[in-house]
Amino acid sequence: MIKGSAGIVKTQEYHYSSPIVLESGETLPSLTLAYETYGKLNREKSNAILVCHALSGDAHVAGFHEGDTKPGWWDSVIGPGKALDTDRYFVICSNVLGGCKGSTGPSSINPETGKPFGAKFPVITIRDMVNAQKLLIDHLGISQLYAVVGGSMGGMQVLQWTVSYPDATRKAVVIAATGYSTPQQIAFNEVGRKAIISDPHWNGGDYYGKTLPTHGLALARMVGHITYLSNESMHEKFGRALQGKDRIGFDFSTDFKIESYLHHQGDTFTRRFDANSYLYITKAIDYFDLTKDGSLTTGLAGVNAAFLVISVSSDWLYPPYQSQEIVSALTANDAEIHYCEIRSNYGHDAFLLESGQLNYIVGRFLSRTVVRDVMITDVHTIEEGTTIAVTARRMVNQGLNHLPVLSANGQLAGIVTSWDIAKAVASNFLWLDEIMSRDVVTTTPDEPIEAAAKRMEEHAISALPVIDEEQHVIGLITADAISVLVGRANP
Ligand SMILES: CC(=O)SCCNC(=O)CCNC(=O)[C@H](O)C(C)(C)COP(=O)(O)OP(=O)(O)OC[C@H]1O[C@@H](n2cnc3c(N)ncnc32)[C@H](O)[C@@H]1OP(=O)(O)O
Numbered sequence: 001m002i003k004g005s006a007g008i009v010k011t012q013e014y015h016y017s018s019p020i021v022l023e024s025g026e027t028l029p030s031l032t033l034a035y036e037t038y039g040k041l042n043r044e045k046s047n048a049i050l051v052c053h054a055l056s057g058d059a060h061v062a063g064f065h066e067g068d069t070k071p072g073w074w075d076s077v078i079g080p081g082k083a084l085d086t087d088r089y090f091v092i093c094s095n096v097l098g099g100c101k102g103s104t105g106p107s108s109i110n111p112e113t114g115k116p117f118g119a120k121f122p123v124i125t126i127r128d129m130v131n132a133q134k135l136l137i138d139h140l141g142i143s144q145l146y147a148v149v150g151g152s153m154g155g156m157q158v159l160q161w162t163v164s165y166p167d168a169t170r171k172a173v174v175i176a177a178t179g180y181s182t183p184q185q186i187a188f189n190e191v192g193r194k195a196i197i198s199d200p201h202w203n204g205g206d207y208y209g210k211t212l213p214t215h216g217l218a219l220a221r222m223v224g225h226i227t228y229l230s231n232e233s234m235h236e237k238f239g240r241a242l243q244g245k246d247r248i249g250f251d252f253s254t255d256f257k258i259e260s261y262l263h264h265q266g267d268t269f270t271r272r273f274d275a276n277s278y279l280y281i282t283k284a285i286d287y288f289d290l291t292k293d294g295s296l297t298t299g300l301a302g303v304n305a306a307f308l309v310i311s312v313s314s315d316w317l318y319p320p321y322q323s324q325e326i327v328s329a330l331t332a333n334d335a336e337i338h339y340c341e342i343r344s345n346y347g348h349d350a351f352l353l354e355s356g357q358l359n360y361i362v363g364r365f366l367s368r369t370v371v372r373d374v375m376i377t378d379v380h381t382i383e384e385g386t387t388i389a390v391t392a393r394r395m396v397n398q399g400l401n402h403l404p405v406l407s408a409n410g411q412l413a414g415i416v417t418s419w420d421i422a423k424a425v426a427s428n429f430l431w432l433d434e435i436m437s438r439d440v441v442t443t444t445p446d447e448p449i450e451a452a453a454k455r456m457e458e459h460a461i462s463a464l465p466v467i468d469e470e471q472h473v474i475g476l477i478t479a480d481a482i483s484v485l486v487g488r489a490n491p
């Protein structure tokens with residue numbers, strides 16, 4: 001497969017000018033979201049994928065800004081032929097509410113005072129971030145997303161989407177995330193926040209246009225960055241190698257490469273990130289908790305999407321057991337769920353680095369079509385014991401070629417086709433039970449579409465009832481629907 005670039009992109013802005021009530025009960029007077037899009041929205045508006053970014057990401061997820069040599073932060077998985085294939089999908093990414101890359105956040109001007117919000121910005125949550133994204137998606141005229149995808153805090157937003165708006169996305173990809181923040185995660189975030197707040201230049205959050213609290217922010221990033229790596233990857237990358245010297249200095253200057261590396265990560269971060277945004281976004285992460293009455297199963301009870309959950313073997317910040325808890329909760333709720341643990345030494349940041357594994361796993365999940373995706377759910381049925389005359393009239397009036405027959409307890413008992421009816425009339429049969437096929441070939445909602453199509457071909461039939469575990473008919477899939485699917489390029 002030839003993998004290409006999403007090309008040159010520009011960040012756009014969406015303005016929402018009405019007040020927004022936040023989860024805290026506070027109100028934001030208006031909202032701006034910075035966003036980018038890649039690929040084309042199809043006519044049915046059914047191929048949109050929203051990418052949600054992690055703590056320090058932004059809307060520039062793929063392609064290049066004019067004149068730049070470095071692509072967006074997840075360019076390795078977004079573009080023609082990649083997992084989020086921009087030849088098929090319309091990919092959207094927006095900077096989160098509370099961020100500092102074009103969306104409304106603490107560094108934005110408060111329209112009521114004409115000054116940056118600073119620490120007067122209301123505390124926001126992951127749910128608020130998702131509500132803001134929903135406004136953007138509505139603005140783009142998309143009633144249902146094909147998928148929502150994200151790693152780390154992006155994965156939390158994905159889960160929140162499926163809970164807040166159960167019918168607004170068909171698929172959900174949750175990578176290196178959790179259903180709730182643990183004390184250990186909160187603890188690391190609090191150390192970062194304390195580092196910022198203890199910097200005298202933080203000045204109660206009022207530092208815009210003055211000296212910035214870079215020292216505190218760099219320290220916060222250093223602590224955070226350690227949690228994004230793994231013990232193995234640090235060994236591999238740095239070992240005990242010294243930085244620019246042959247022997248240890250017996251002083252407090254930089255000795256080891258790992259120290260120099262962390263200083264570099266801290267320093268570069270302060271050039272691209274706002275300290276107040278760091279405070280607000282880490283708070284949103286800490287507050288994230290989808291459990292209800294202490295149970296994640298209860299918290300995820302209303303979801304409808306098909307899920308792919310991915311964890312990373314060496315991630316000790318969001319360890320695989322947390323992804324497995326999401327999987328258990330979804331399984332208990334009968335959700336369609338696929339789980340995969342990536343083998344990687346990179347630690348938490350593997351979701352940004354393991355492009356080979358991610359392209360394969362996410363690409364397969366996104367391009368996989370199952371019966372549920374194309375079945376008709378508004379299925380006409382008829383009861384056993386009906387006369388052929390009544391059945392024939394029903395089929396003619398509704399323009400039906402296939403009619404599942406139900407027993408008195410609502411289970412599938414047989415099927416009748418217009419061809420059966422024609423034969424029955426010719427042979428003077430009176431009752432449906434005399435002519436219906438009792439040995440019905442069926443399918444289930446999660447069967448891959450290719451398997452269902454093959455079965456239809458083998459049995460030379462043109463429709464399959466879709467049944468649940470209790471033999472109730474929940475849909476119907478026709479050969480016509482499958483040929484439409486095969487014939488069109490976009491999902
Ligand atoms: C969704 C989102 O999260 S979006 C934001 C994602 N991006 C970030 O978070 C940026 C911060 N960086 C990271 O998180 C990670 O570094 C990644 C995942 C993006 C990239 O990982 P890698 O490709 O393995 O890069 P690595 O961690 O080795 O860092 C390379 C940098 O460290 C520097 N470096 C390496 N060794 C040393 C050293 N001994 N001393 C000083 N600097 C060093 C390199 O020069 C390079 O600098 P540059 O980034 O300014 O060019």
Ligand SMILES: N[C@@H](CCO)C(=O)O
Pocket residue numbers: 054055056057151152153228349
């Ligand atoms: N590198 C990621 C880690 C948090 O998931 C970020 O900075 O957003």
